Each structure stands twice: as structure tokens, then as C-alpha cells.
Amino acid sequence: MDETLKLRVNGVEREVRAEPATPLLYILRNDLGLKGTRFGCGEGHCGACTVLVDGKPLQSCDTPLWSAAGHDITTVEGLSREGAPHPIQQAFIGEQAAQCGYCINGIMMSAAALLERNPDPSEAEIVAALERNLCRCGTHVRILRAVARAAQMLRDGRRES
Amino acid sequence: MSGAVSPPSLPLSLKTNPRLERWLRFNPDRTVTVRSGKVELGQGIVTAIAQIAAEELDVSLDRLRWVAGDTSASPDEWYTAGSQSIEVGGLSMRLVCAEVRQLFVQAAAAELEVGIEELQVEDGVIGVPGTDVRTSYWDLAARVSLARDVTGTVPPKPASAHTVVGKSVPRRDLAAKLSGAAYVHDMELPGMVHGRVLRPPSLTASLEKFDAAAVRALPGVVAVVVSGNFIGLCAEREEQALRALAAAERAAAWKMGAALPASNEIGEFLDKLPSTRSVVHAKGREDPDGDGKAVTRVEARYTKPYLAHASIGPSCAVARVEAGRLTIWSHTQGSHHLRAQIAAALGMPLAEVDVIHRDGPGCYGHNGADDVALDAALLARACGRPVRVQWTRADEFTWSPCGSAMIVRMRAGMDAGGRVVDWQHEIWSHTHIKRPGWAEGINLLAAWHMDPPHPVPPPKDTPLPTGGATRNSIPLYDFPRQEVAYNFIAEMPLRVSALRTLGAYMNIFVIESFMDELAAAAHADPVEFRLRHLSDPRARAVVEAATKAADASARQDGPGVRGRGIGFGRYKNASAYCAVVADIEVAEKVRVRRVFAAVDAGEVVNPDGLRNQIEGGVVQAISWTLKEAIRWDRERLLCRTWEDYPILKFDEVPAIEVVLLDHPGLPGLGVGECAAGPTAAALANALANALGVRVRDLPLTPERIAAAM
Numbered sequence: 026m027d028e029t030l031k032l033r034v035n036g037v038e039r040e041v042r043a044e045p046a047t048p049l050l051y052i053l054r055n056d057l058g059l060k061g062t063r064f065g066c067g068e069g070h071c072g073a074c075t076v077l078v079d080g081k082p083l084q085s086c087d088t089p090l091w092s093a094a095g096h097d098i099t100t101v102e103g104l105s106r107e108g109a110p111h112p113i114q115q116a117f118i119g120e121q122a123a124q125c126g127y128c129i130n131g132i133m134m135s136a137a138a139l140l141e142r143n144p145d146p147s148e149a150e151i152v153a154a155l156e157r158n159l160c161r162c163g164t165h166v167r168i169l170r171a172v173a174r175a176a177q178m179l180r181d182g183r184r185e186s
Numbered sequence: 187m188s189g190a191v192s193p194p195s196l197p198l199s200l201k202t203n204p205r206l207e208r209w210l211r212f213n214p215d216r217t218v219t220v221r222s223g224k225v226e227l228g229q230g231i232v233t234a235i236a237q238i239a240a241e242e243l244d245v246s247l248d249r250l251r252w253v254a255g256d257t258s259a260s261p262d263e264w265y266t267a268g269s270q271s272i273e274v275g276g277l278s279m280r281l282v283c284a285e286v287r288q289l290f291v292q293a294a295a296a297e298l299e300v301g302i303e304e305l306q307v308e309d310g311v312i313g314v315p316g317t318d319v320r321t322s323y324w325d326l327a328a329r330v331s332l333a334r335d336v337t338g339t340v341p342p343k344p345a346s347a348h349t350v351v352g353k354s355v356p357r358r359d360l361a362a363k364l365s366g367a368a369y370v371h372d373m374e375l376p377g378m379v380h381g382r383v384l385r386p387p388s389l390t391a392s393l394e395k396f397d398a399a400a401v402r403a404l405p406g407v408v409a410v411v412v413s414g415n416f417i418g419l420c421a422e423r424e425e426q427a428l429r430a431l432a433a434a435e436r437a438a439a440w441k442m443g444a445a446l447p448a449s450n451e452i453g454e455f456l457d458k459l460p461s462t463r464s465v466v467h468a469k470g471r472e473d474p475d476g477d478g479k480a481v482t483r484v485e486a487r488y489t490k491p492y493l494a495h496a497s498i499g500p501s502c503a504v505a506r507v508e509a510g511r512l513t514i515w516s517h518t519q520g521s522h523h524l525r526a527q528i529a530a531a532l533g534m535p536l537a538e539v540d541v542i543h544r545d546g547p548g549c550y551g552h553n554g555a556d557d558v559a560l561d562a563a564l565l566a567r568a569c570g571r572p573v574r575v576q577w578t579r580a581d582e583f584t585w586s587p588c589g590s591a592m593i594v595r596m597r598a599g600m601d602a603g604g605r606v607v608d609w610q611h612e613i614w615s616h617t618h619i620k621r622p623g624w625a626e627g628i629n630l631l632a633a634w635h636m637d638p639p640h641p642v643p644p645p646k647d648t649p650l651p652t653g654g655a656t657r658n659s660i661p662l663y664d665f666p667r668q669e670v671a672y673n674f675i676a677e678m679p680l681r682v683s684a685l686r687t688l689g690a691y692m693n694i695f696v697i698e699s700f701m702d703e704l705a706a707a708a709h710a711d712p713v714e715f716r717l718r719h720l721s722d723p724r725a726r727a728v729v730e731a732a733t734k735a736a737d738a739s740a741r742q743d744g745p746g747v748r749g750r751g752i753g754f755g756r757y758k759n760a761s762a763y764c765a766v767v768a769d770i771e772v773a774e775k776v777r778v779r780r781v782f783a784a785v786d787a788g789e790v791v792n793p794d795g796l797r798n799q800i801e802g803g804v805v806q807a808i809s810w811t812l813k814e815a816i817r818w819d820r821e822r823l824l825c826r827t828w829e830d831y832p833i834l835k836f837d838e839v840p841a842i843e844v845v846l847l848d849h850p851g852l853p854g855l856g857v858g859e860c861a862a863g864p865t866a867a868a869l870a871n872a873l874a875n876a877l878g879v880r881v882r883d884l885p886l887t888p889e890r891i892a893a894a895m
Binding site for chain 2: 043047121126128158159163164
């Protein structure tokens with residue numbers, strides 16, 4: 026049975042009407058038009074659908090809508106500030122850390138959560154933070170470099186042009 | 187194809203699409219529309235070919251508008267496959283743009299009443315430097331007709347004049363992908379519904395009973411299509427389509443078909459299947475005493491499992507029927523082939539079908555992209571609304587064609603001086619290419635499942651020189667007597683087709699593993715042993731460069747036993763040269779610590795893009811080599827989730843150093859697939875170096891290593 030539920034997505038209060046068991050992913054993509062969150066497996070294994078819920082990375086494909094209601098949700102669209110790409114996005118573009126790019130937004134969300142709580146992570150800490158993200162094109166080396174670069178940029182408190 | 191009208195030097199894409207207007211158009215807003223048949227698969231090709239066009243036209247990159255893989259507009263350039271996009275697609279674009287530039291410069295000279303030699307082109311403006319005598323592509327566009335055939339006779343710029351080609355230009359497509367909607371998956375059309383398909387539980391199962399009414403009664407369901415063994419459904423909302431799919435699975439009863447092989451060990455069944463043997467390559471075999479000098483004989487048998495594409499994103503397509511016209515948006519590798527296949531499958535005139543390429547998740551060969559396009563077309567026709575169909579993860583693992591399993595038996599003889607005097611390479615495998623449009627018949631799943639069904643076309647592998655199972659089976663070494671035989675197995679217990687490198691991954695793994703085995707028998711250093719049989723200077727150069735890079739780096743200490751190995755190949759014996767050195771540690775499992783790859787791809791268009799392709803090829807090959815194999819029981823495939831088919835994770839990836847040996851002025855060589863085989867061999871050779879055991883069955887799992895010890 027459909028219900029009306031309230032969510033705060035990328036800082037904006039949203040109201041959606043859907044079956045409460047609906048995976049959050051479909052609400053974000055189809056009801057709210059936030060297509061940057063990708064479907065990969067539907068089982069929480071690959072991390073392509075990772076979003077932040079109250080700052081913590083969560084796989085939106087197996088998170089039911091009801092459990093996200095009332096929480097603060099951030100998608101990749103919410104990373105950019107005033108239309109400018111977030112330093113994490115800038116760092117990934119700067120390192121050209123993508124091949125097909127399909128896994129990257131989920132990876133950037135995992136990285137955003139990491140850098141929020143640990144501004145100066147070691148490589149081992151970055152690797153650990155991406156433990157739930159898969160990449161098939163084999164872009165791992167660049168991704169690790171991009172996260173380290175994003176950390177540096179955030180620490181420096183400046184953006185690349 | 188008629189060869190009479192085209193100069194023999196024209197690349198294939200220009201022979202089939204000679205009209206200049208098919209490739210380029212100058213727009214009133216001072217941009218240039220560039221049309222290519224080569225599409226973005228995550229390999230960065232759109233950026234590289236744009237660099238080539240910008241270079242030859244002398245326009246800035248940001249003036250280029252790109253239309254790729256649209257059957258109503260783009261040239262038919264076969265498939266985007268086989269590391270051919272730079273070699274053929276890039277060369278074609280280069281010749282077209284050089285010729286167009288010359289036509290415009292000639293027209294400008296006439297218009298401005300100056301000599302051709304006085305004119306220069308700068309960002310599309312054609313003029314005499316230092317004066318205000320100028321015009322432009324756009325000013326002249328109405329007067330210069332591109333409705334003519336390319337001649338291929340206008341020389342492109344010399345490499346020394348390049349300012350865009352050879353530079354690391356950022357990918358054109360990444361900003362969108364890293365911020366929001368970018369893939370076919372993200373399309374939304376007015377009135378669009380969500381489709382899913384319930385596939386049979388196995389390749390040969392057939393539907394006995396299905397309660398469609400139970401599915402139709404579910405919330406949001408707008409159509410349920412049952413035709414033979416094809417069951418498809420559409421719903422208003424995506425989660426409703428998924429619930430309907432789960433219900434459909436419960437509502438269907440299937441009769442299971444032929445049993446799958448009793449063993450998952452390739453060596454236990456593959457070469458026992460019926461096969462047809464042919465000698466596909468022989469050299470020096472006419473002398474019956476030619477191997478009389480052999481004093482040492484070595485034999486070995488190697489196996490490779492069936493592999494999955496395992497792209498992170500599932501196959502997806504959007505289809506719409508409007509005024510009798512079917513339009514499909516697809517991440518296919520071959521829009522024109524797919525269009526013809528879908529028209530034939532549905533019995534529609536070709537003129538009423540369009541296929542438009544949209545980017546998709548990583549494509550490593552013939553995956554489910556084409557199949558899901560027909561799924562979407564069938565459902566769009568049935569429900570009268572635009573439909574977006576996306577495969578499930580299990581669909582992706584069990585229905586995307588997999589890479590064919592192989593067995594290779596090697597025999598060689600060496601003389602007293604440690605030189606190979608006889609070399610025999612014998613392959614058992616299925617076809618490695620069963621793409622839609624590759625051979626006669628229709629190669630689309632739903633076409634086989636619908637009623638009446640289209641027959642599954644008989645398999646046909648691609649012969650040398652490019653080769654399918656035989657790709658890279660001819661050794662690059664100077665062996666006086668060589669023979670390659672292929673036992674072609676028509677029977678396919680699993681659905682197989684093109685997966686990155688086709689047979690090259692395995693053949694290079696085998697040749698390079700066997701070279702180390704021979705070097706050991708000759709008590710020789712593996713690198714020196716290769717070089718003593720290798721006269722091609724470009725081949726020697728990559729072997730030496732990779733070795734030098736590895737020697738220059740400090741070895742890392744770790745808890746395991748350390749080993750180093752090398753592998754070398756030249757993809758398809760004609761594309762890029764690549765040598766890989768791997769440093770590993772073996773404790774409870776193999777950990778790859780550092781990889782050094784040296785690559786000669788002729789002229790490099792985009793060095794950073796090339797490095798990205800090599801790094802990706804190395805990582806994917808490590809994953810295949812250490813972890814991957816499709817498993818089954820007698821009834822069905824058992825790999826349905828990432829837990830059943832693990833791939834390499836972040837904590838298993840090594841540091842990678844890529845050394846590029848650039849040769850400006852030489853033809854650009856395809857690189858997308860060159861690293862896989864050398865990487866696999868480097869790992870097996872490093873393992874033998876570490877532990878003194880040779881593992882010949884892929885993947886190199888802890889169980890296999892323990893069994894070999």
C-alpha cells in the first residue's frame with residue numbers, strides 16, 4: 026500500500042508517495058530525478074548505488090524507503106556546491122579516474138564519507154573505505170590517487186580551477 | 187564489397203562509407219558535427235578520435251559536436267571492437283578531415299584570390315597570417331560540397347606538426363558521468379514504463395506452464411507478454427516491475443533441457459566434446475628431419491575456464507514505437523548490425539527501425555546490450571508506450587555470453603644450445619565470436635525464445651590472421667619449425683561469444699608460460715631466453731623496457747614468498763606490443779605487489795588515455811587470472827551474484843607503472859586488449875619463480891597452487 030513519506034535529500038525537504046518497502050534507489054532515480062546514483066546489483070554488493078544517509082555511506086539499492094524517511098540523504102548531485110563540482114569530483118576529473126565511469130559516483134560517495142571523518146587518510150584507510158565498492162574496468166590505481174588528491178584539496182581548503 | 191572503386195589504401199570504414207558528408211558537417215553556430223561509427227565504451231575513444239579530427243581540421247576541440255552510433259546519421263563502421271577504433275576509425279577520420287581541410291583551403295584561395303600556400307587555418311578561420319584577408323569553414327560551408335567520395339590521397343599532417351594528437355586531453359564524457367544522468371539507463375521518455383524479462387532457468391529449458399493472470403493482477407502492471415519461452419512484463423514503476431518479475435518466477439514452470447557437463451574442470455570434458463581439427467598455421471614443417479636436432483623435449487597442457495563480462499552496470503535499453511517507427515536507444519557495440527537484426531527478428535522493414543547509441547557501463551565484448559534492445563522493442567510494441575528494460579544482476583551473470591573455455595597442448599624441442607627447433611601449439615575451444623550480425627541468422631536471445639522462434643545460428647569462429655580461439659596462437663619468436671592446430675568444438679554447453687581479447691589472453695598466457703618452462707629446461711634466464719628467439723626490434727624493446735623498469739624499482743618486503751615473472755605479446759600479432767613484469771608475494775594466496783608494463787602502440791593519440799587502458803587491462807587480467815571462473819551444476823549456472831563470482835577488490839590491486847614507447851609518425855596501434863595475456867603469463871611465471879611450481883590451469887587459486895605443490 027502506497028504511503029506518503031518525507032525525506033531530506035541534498036538539503037531539500039521532499040515528499041514522495043510510494044510503497045514503503047521500495048528501495049531508496051528507485052525513489053531517488055525515478056521520483057526525484059537524481060540519476061547520478063546507479064543501479065549495479067540490487068543486493069548491496071557492488072556499491073554503485075552508494076549514497077550518504079546522515080553522513081554514512083549506505084547502499085541505496087537495499088535500503089527501504091521507510092528506513093530513510095526523516096533522515097538526511099546526500100547523492101552525487103548534492104556534492105556540488107553552487108553549481109561548481111565538489112573537490113572530490115574535481116580530483117576524479119583531474120586524475121581522469123574513470124573508464125566507463127559507472128561505479129565512480131558510488132565510490133565518490135564512499136570517499137566523501139571517509140574524508141568527512143578523516144581528512145588525512147593513509148592509502149590503507151582509503152582502501153578500507155572502498156571495501157564495499159567494485160570497479161570492473163580496473164581504474165583502482167587512479168581512484169586511490171584521486172581520493173588522496175581530494176583529501177589534499179579539502180585540506181588546502183581551495184578548489185582547482 | 188567492390189574493391190574496384192576504392193584505392194587499396196583506404197581503411198575499411200572509408201570503403202564502406204566513402205561520402206565525406208557522412209562524416210562531417212559545419213554548423214551555423216561555428217561548431218563542427220563529427221559523425222563516427224565508433225562509440226564510447228568507457229575506453230575514451232570519443233576523445234581520442236575528436237583529437238584526430240581537431241588536429242587535421244585545425245579547429246579547437248570544444249567546437250566539435252559528436253554523433254556516434256546513430257543508424258540514421260553515423261557511418262556504419264562495423265563494431266567498436268577488436269582494438270580497431272584508432273587503427274581503422276581514427277585513421278578514417280584523419281583521412282576525411284585532411285581531405286575536407288584541403289577542399290576548404292582551395293575554396294578559400296579562390297574566394298580570397300590568394301595562393302593556397304599563403305593560407306593558414308587557425309581554429310577554423312582560413313586566412314593569410316598578419317592580414318585581415320580571411321574566411322572560415324563556416325563562411326564557405328554553403329559553397330563547398332561534401333557530397334563527394336573521399337579519395338584518400340590528401341596526406342594528413344606529419345607527426346612533427348601535431349599539437350593536439352599526442353597530448354593528454356581530458357575525456358569529453360566524464361564531467362556528465364561524474365555528476366548525474368549520462369547513460370542509457372538514465373533516459374526518461376514521456377509515458378515511459380519499466381520492463382523486465384523472466385528468462386528460462388537455463389539455456390535449453392522450455393516453458394511448461396505460466397499463470398500470466400496472476401502477474402497481470404499486480405499493482406502497476408500494464409502488460410505481460412508471453413510468447414514461446416519469452417516472458418516479459420511492463421509496469422508503471424520500476425519497483426512494481428521487479429515485484430511482478432518475482433511473481434512471474436513463481437508463476438512459471440519450466441522443463442529443464444540438456445544436462446550441463448558433469449565437471450567444472452575444463453580439462454575433464456572440453457577436449458572430449460566432438461571437434462573438427464585443422465592445422466591453421468605451419469612453417470618449416472616440410473623438412474621431415476627438421477627437428478632431428480632436438481635433444482630436449484617439453485610438453486604441457488593448459489586450461490582456461492569460461493569467464494563472465496561482469497560489468498558493474500547491467501544491460502539496459504529504451505525503445506519507443508511512434509507512428510509505426512521503432513526507435514531503440516542502446517549501448518550496443520554495433521548499431522547498424524543491431525538495427526538489421528532487430529528488423530529481421532520482428533519482421534519489420536529496415537527503414538522503420540532506428541538504433542541510437544547511448545553510453546553504457548563498461549563494455550568488454552559482446553554482452554547483453556544487444557539482447558536487451560530486442561527485449562525493449564518487443565515490450566514497447568506490446569504495450570504501446572516507451573519502455574525501459576534493465577537486466578537483473580542474475581540475468582547479467584547467467585545470460586550475457588561468456589568468454590569461451592580453452593585447452594591448449596604445447597610441445598617443443600630444443601637443441602643442445604638451448605634454442606627452440608620445433609614448436610607445436612594445439613587448441614580445443616568453441617567459437618569466440620557470435621555477435622549479432624557476425625554470421626547468418628539472428629543472435630539475439632529473445633529471437634530464440636519467442637514463438638515462432640528464430641533458430642540459433644550455427645557457430646562460426648573467425649579465422650587467422652585476426653583469429654578467434656586462434657588469436658595470438660602464432661608465436662612471435664623465430665622458431666624454425668612451427669605448427670598451430672585448432673580443434674573447433676561446435677557444441678556449446680554455455681552461451682559464448684566475444685570477451686575482451688577472444689583467444690589471445692589464453693594463447694599468450696600459454697606461449698609465455700611455456701617459454702618460461704623451456705627456459706628452465708635450458709637453464710636460461712627467462713628474459714635472455716626470450717631475447718635469443720626474438721628478432722623484431724620493437725618486440726625486444728618492450729621486453730627490455732619492462733625489465734629495466736622493474737629492475738630499477740626497489741623490491742618490497744612482505745610476509746610471503748616473493749617472485750617475479752614476465753610475459754610478452756603483440757596483440758593479434760599486428761596491434762600494440764606489450765611486455766609485463768609482475769612482482770608477487772605468495773602467502774595463503776597470491777598478492778600482486780607491483781606491475782611494470784611497457785607498451786609500443788606506434789603513434790600515441792592520448793598518452794593518459796592509453797595509460798588508463800593499460801592499467802585497466804592489467805587489473806582486469808589479474809582478476810581473471812587469480813579469481814574468475816563460471817561454475818554450474820547439471821541443470822544451471824551457479825554464478826548469479828558478486829558473491830558467486832568475486833572480482834579483484836581495492837585491497838588486491840598492485841601499484842602499476844606504465845612505460846610508453848612512443849613512435850610519432852608510425853601508425854597508431856590498438857591498445858585496449860594488449861595487456862591481458864602478458865599479465866596472465868607474468869603472474870604464472872612469478873608464481874613459478876616464487877614457489878618452484880607451475881600452475882597451468884586458470885585461475886591460479888590457492889587450491890590449484892596447493893595441489894601443484
